[in-house]
Amino acid sequence: MRNVDLPGRDWVLVPERIRREFRFSSYEKAREFATRIAELAQKEGHHPDITLSYGRVTVELTTHDEMSVTEKDTGMARKIEELFRNMQQ
Numbered sequence: 001m002r003n004v005d006l007p008g009r010d011w012v013l014v015p016e017r018i019r020r021e022f023r024f025s026s027y028e029k030a031r032e033f034a035t036r037i038a039e040l041a042q043k044e045g046h047h048p049d050i051t052l053s054y055g056r057v058t059v060e061l062t063t064h065d066e067m068s069v070t071e072k073d074t075g076m077a078r079k080i081e082e083l084f085r086n087m088q089q
């Protein structure tokens with residue numbers, strides 16, 4: 001868990017996990033992002049906790065076996081960032 005390579009300043013390291021909140025202008029946009037993350041998670045075999053709120057999606061990642069943050073988590077976080085960037089376009 002030392003030297004976690006976070007994908008940008010929006011991600012925070014909390015005990016044994018990394019977290020980021022993504023903001024959207026509507027519930028529908030947030031819902032679509034949450035769905036895309038879920039599809040990506042199935043493809044990658046690594047599954048973030050996703051909280052869908054009005055105009056907000058909170059993503060948390062940890063590796064259960066290690067009970068800490070690993071490159072699986074930071075790698076998935078990077079892919080989620082890419083997904084978010086693509087949705088902004």
Ligand SMILES: C[C@H](O)[C@H](O)[C@H]1CNC2=NC(N)=NC(=O)C2=N1
Binds near residue numbers: 046048061065
């Ligand atoms: C066997 C399978 O790869 C594991 O159970 C995976 C599935 N998805 C997972 N997702 C996350 N976020 N952490 C894990 O440790 C994890 N483990």
